[in-house]
Amino acid sequence: MKAILKFGFVILLALLTAFVLTACSQKDTVEKVKLAEVTRSIFYAPQYVALEKGFFEEEGLDVELTTTWGGDKTMTTLLSDGADIALVGSETSIYVDAQGATDPVINFAQLTQTDGTFLVSREKIDDFDWEMLKGSTFLGQRKGGMPQMVGEFVLKKNDIDPQTDLELIQNIDFGNIPNAFASGTGDFVQLFEPTASVFEKEGKGHIVASFGEESGQVPYTTFMAKQSYMKKNPETIEKFVRALHKAQAWVEEEDTEEIAKVVAPYFEDSDVETLAVVVERYRSQGSFATDMKLTKDGWENLQAIMEEAGELPKKVDYEKLVNTSVVEKVTK
Template sequence: MKKITYLALLLVLFMSATLLSGCKENDVESMPKVRVSEVIHSVFYAPQYVALHKGYFEDEGLDVELAIAWGADRGAAALLSNSADIALFGPEAAVYIAREQTDTKLVGFAQLTQKDGSFFLAREPMPEFEWTDVKGKTIIGGRPGGVPQMVQEYVLYHNDVVPHHDVEIIQNIDLGATAQAFENDVGDFVQLFEPGASIVENTGSGHVVASFGEAGGDIPYTVYHATDSYIEENPDIIQKFTNAIYRAQIWVDNHSAEEIAEVIQPSFAETDYDILVSSVERYKKQDTWSKDPILRKESLDKLQEICIFSEELDKKVPYEEIVKTKFAEEAVKSINID
């Protein structure tokens, strides 16, 4: 069975500490600074940017600073190296670390998305696309052990395509460079998040033919995590952060793609407004965002089943070891949804 060793994790830790070394130290301010690492920068995380730009974090008395990790492994390493206080990534990283019984645990406390946020693009329009059309072709995929790649392989397998046998999957291209590689004629298909998928479509270099969110079903795709020690020492910050995220989830659920795009535009200054709207609309249509921040056991069980299918895990890690729901439950209980 494949396994991420603690030695490998330490190597990633070094990479992440180097990557995030430019982050500022906490300033002496009236509001506590909360360093948040997001796994990638994507419209997929629209509620987070809504919380930022509508002032929900400030309303809770928090000064949130965002940095991009470019991978769940790097986001996890940022927490372990104290380069971030809170990190948004798939729970699989917390599962892998808990499996190795390290002294520090990563704990998920607020779920943001409930479906895969990536789309499958081909070089030409394929209105009658079937997953078996990829046989004999090449896909630009993701990092082994990451949720995007595991969901891709899970979907392929359950649609009569054996990954790495019926189709070649490229997995050595950095997550931030996959769109550019595809535009440079690498591969026949590529898996991209928004707004990357819409941007590639807009250039005519590729065409969305399927959604992994629709094909993969409901899973806790991205969740906010912190170390067990940070949560124990800073419960007020965790509660306030969760409150802001829940308010944003409510707002996103009750507003149009155009309204959401307008609010999050400052986080995507180089992206055309119409592309932002189409990106948000795609996510809203497939019910991508969680309605509340509670990470439920049955949802994590499904993700762990996918990890086991992908041979990244041999048995499930107990839910209670890596999930703490009290902050999300308190937010749902105390915040008026009207």
């Protein structure tokens, strides 16, 4: 009898051990998500907050971030499965659709809702007027990308023809634009933060205007994935959006210096004071899309800007490339 009881105890212990190990395994299981960002900028502060504050981990996601430097490279990475999700301008999904993609790229959550660039002059200007760009050399962004299209849209809004009223340079690789300006190319340059503020602090340039304030709301950078990935991984997308929504709310409510401290590891060349100034600059002009929903009006404004720049291949229905169901579920 003792032998039978002993044997039964051993079996019970083994079963309990197996149960505990299985439960721990399920709890510790995390899903890897490869995320490609178009550039490294304080403009994307909520994304870095989600990473640093552990919001992705809380959702069971191990997000691996890669900076791919440019819309074309980012989209190539996504389409070739080098990334599961991309943070890039919504215009890239329209370009992919125009090429007849059988697996379209879907915009499912919006991170920023204004342009994130600033006009930087080489010389200090106390009383800036857009008319000052006439006859100057303007170092713009990559042709066909949102920064360049918004830049041209703002110039035209201020009665400046970018093709005839100034010398427009847009053949420099995205990642090399700051270095080109620092080396002496251009009287004015269109830059993201924190580069613009760093240049100002170092005396290399002076911020004179915000393209975000001039252009109004537009789905500037959104998270997107191939339709096939979204259908195969609906829970992953939902967890991803939930983590980002927490981060957006945290950035909206937290002290700017605290936000700067959290994202500082992603910007080793910038001090916390500069980062805090930049965060406040973006937050005050409403750049962070706190509700994360890409609206139909925003989509139409995007295509209007593309058409004005001569870069819209064809109009694409909102419902074809935008899916707001996950955001609506998470933010309900």
